[in-house]
Amino acid sequence: MIVGVPKEIKTAEHRVALVPAGAESLAGDGHTVLVEQGAGLGSGFSDDAYRAAGAEIAPAADTVWSKAEMIMKVKEPIEPEWACLRKGQVVFTYFHFAASEPLTKAVIKSGCVAIAYETVELPSKELPLLTPMSEVAGRMAVQEGAKYLEKVFGGYGILLGGVPGVLPAEVLILGGGVVGTNAAKMAAGLGAHVTLLDISLDRLRYLSDVLPANVDVLYSNRHNMLEQLAKADVVIGAVLLTGAKAPRLVKRADLKLMKQGSVIVDVAVDQGGCIETTKPTTHDQPTYVVDGIIHYAVANMPGGVPRTSTLALTNATFPYAKKLARLGWKAACKQDASLFLGLNVVEGKVVYPGVAEAFGLQLADPQSLV
16 A cells, blocks of 8 residues: 655644654555655654655655555645545544534545544543543643743733642633543642543542542533632633534633633634634634633644654554555454544545534445445
């Protein structure tokens, strides 16, 4: 198989979908690996490192897109890339379709096979290709929230952990999944008082056992959330519905309960956001203010730490990519039930329920297509 790795072109996105070690393994299996010139530089991997691993360096993205049978990316194809998609080509990346109807329609029109990292799911319900980036994003959310609390960035002027004689900041986390758990660990480690809300009592019992004493867990309902919003200095949106649009938990009117100069970090922005006032931002312009509340809603947060993120991501994605290259997408998805769940759009047909539901599209049976 010809496996292509184009350079990411989303604003301030420096990750790469395949590291030299992965290229070496694929080349060793007899596959051709095409890496766009400079694709790995943002993560610290030179073109020479890929060449030494057996990859071919392509001078431009067009070469990669036109020749590759499988494209490996990090972020969803953005509008300038839509015309590069073609019928039957496998594209293996984060798509987050439910957050973008134009992207969904472009992929349907292209006839490509879209396998989304974020919906590959183990029998345990774990999302193995989303987990590493959720870990990074959860930890980064606390760093960014702490930074924008500083007065020089427009915040309330609070040190997250406080000092002896001065109370620490209040951090509210909506959702107790991977993002929320990692955010709670980081915020607690910095000395903040943390309140984490979730709707699963089993999850809350588990988190109560494993998280530090300065983390309180609370059942998530609207009354409890509003009560905690009024106290919060940092609110972290960490809600995920696999493959579907995030629920809007915090309404525009709710911001009036919050302190002026407090910070919202909506990690769920990739799936549309769980705060009504959320709109995607970039690392170049990460924040905006609504009703005196600072909003941080960068849609590719882990791209800010590309070396760590690339290594963490490719550790998880590469075994699946290797299987796709070896067997082809149909045989690989038949053999691997978790990878099968990654199928979102197949040759013009939507096969993932959350995507069809988000835009009122007809849902096809993926079993009939493999």
